[in-house]
Amino acid sequence: xxxxxxxxxxxxxxxxxxxxxxxxxxxxxxxxxxxxxxxxxxxxxxxxxxxxxxxxxxxxxxxxxxxxxxxxxxxxxxxxxxxxxxxxxxxxxxxxxxxxxxxxxxxxxxxxxxxxxxxxxxxxxxxxxxxxxxxxxxxxxxxxxxxxxxxxxxxxxxxxxxxxxxxxxxxxxxxxxxxxxxxxxxxxxxxxxxxxxxxxxxxxxxxxxxxxxxxxxxxxxxxxxxxxxxxx
Numbered sequence: 001x002x003x004x005x006x007x008x009x010x011x012x013x014x015x016x017x018x019x020x021x022x023x024x025x026x027x028x029x030x031x032x033x034x035x036x037x038x039x040x041x042x043x044x045x046x047x048x049x050x051x052x053x054x055x056x057x058x059x060x061x062x063x064x065x066x067x068x069x070x071x072x073x074x075x076x077x078x079x080x081x082x083x084x085x086x087x088x089x090x091x092x093x094x095x096x097x098x099x100x101x102x103x104x105x106x107x108x109x110x111x112x113x114x115x116x117x118x119x120x121x122x123x124x125x126x127x128x129x130x131x132x133x134x135x136x137x138x139x140x141x142x143x144x145x146x147x148x149x150x151x152x153x154x155x156x157x158x159x160x161x162x163x164x165x166x167x168x169x170x171x172x173x174x175x176x177x178x179x180x181x182x183x184x185x186x187x188x189x190x191x192x193x194x195x196x197x198x199x200x201x202x203x204x205x206x207x208x209x210x211x212x213x214x215x216x217x218x219x220x221x222x223x224x225x226x227x228x229x230x231x232x
Contacts, residue, residue: 004045005065010034012057014174016124017092022052025073033121041066042073054126093117095129112154120162120171123178130182133158137175137204138190139197139222146190146222153190153220164199171200175207179215187217193229 008019008028015033027042028035028049035057037043045068050058094116115129120137136157143149143161160178162171178184189204191197201219208217221229 001065001067002062003065003067004060004062005040005043006037006045006047006049007059007061008035008037009057009059010036012055013053014055014057014125014177015122016054018052018054018124019049019058021092022049024048026076039072039076041069042076044068044070044073054124093124093127093129095127109150112150112156113159115158118159118161120160120174121167121169123160123174125174125177126181129158130178130184132183132185134186134188135160135179135184136188136190137162137171137200139163139192139200141192141197142190142222145192145224145226146228147226149190153188157188162200163196164203165196171203172206172210175204176210179207179211179213184213184215186215189217189219191219191221193221193223 006027013034015030015035017030017035019035020028020030023043025039025042025044027037027039029038030036031038043065045060047058047060050060096114096116115127117123134157136154136159138149138153138159138161140161140163143154146153160175164171179187187204187208189201191201205217208215223229
């Protein structure tokens with residue numbers, strides 16, 4: 001039958017997951033960091049997901065699609081509620097405030113991570129934790145290589161991580177929108193000394209320039225042996 005149904009533009013989707021939560025019928029899921037209409041017969045065509053999408057990736061279209069099946073929606077909902085939540089953590093924004101544990105192991109350090117998700121590809125463009133934030137854009141290897149990453153680099157900052165070589169993408173467009181749409185107070189780029197990390201540094205610099213904002217920034221380079229090269 002020809003009917004009204006949603007269409008998701010994957011080019012515009014930033015994988016924030018807001019539409020997944022807004023769709024009460026469970027028709028949408030995140031697949032490889034992008035929203036996708038997984039069950040056409042779950043979509044009622046009312047568009048509760050449209051206002052939740054801040055990138056404008058979701059629109060209506062009229063096309064051949066199976067009829068809305070309310071019975072199937074209710075059955076799927078009952079099945080979901082009967083089992084533990086196993087959804088991708090990347091679909092939901094979280095802001096953490098840590099309190100020191102009452103009992104800790106000798107030498108144990110408290111995590112300084114305050115935002116989730118941290119992967120650039122999964123991070124929302126706009127989130128409450130970006131307001132007034134000092135933004136840390138870090139190569140994912142740096143946290144494993146530099147022992148004092150949490151205490152000296154992450155503390156007091158909102159963190160986004162990535163690896164341009166493994167992801168095979170240019171993060172500049174995503175970072176540009178994060179800087180442009182939020183009150184970012186400073187930018188710290190943490191990269192490894194290896195050449196491929198230059199892609200992360202260049203993307204962050206290009207994003208800052210493209211945003212049209214003038215905020216303090218610095219680059220910290222971590223050597224493979226776990227020492228810091230310099231800040232500039």
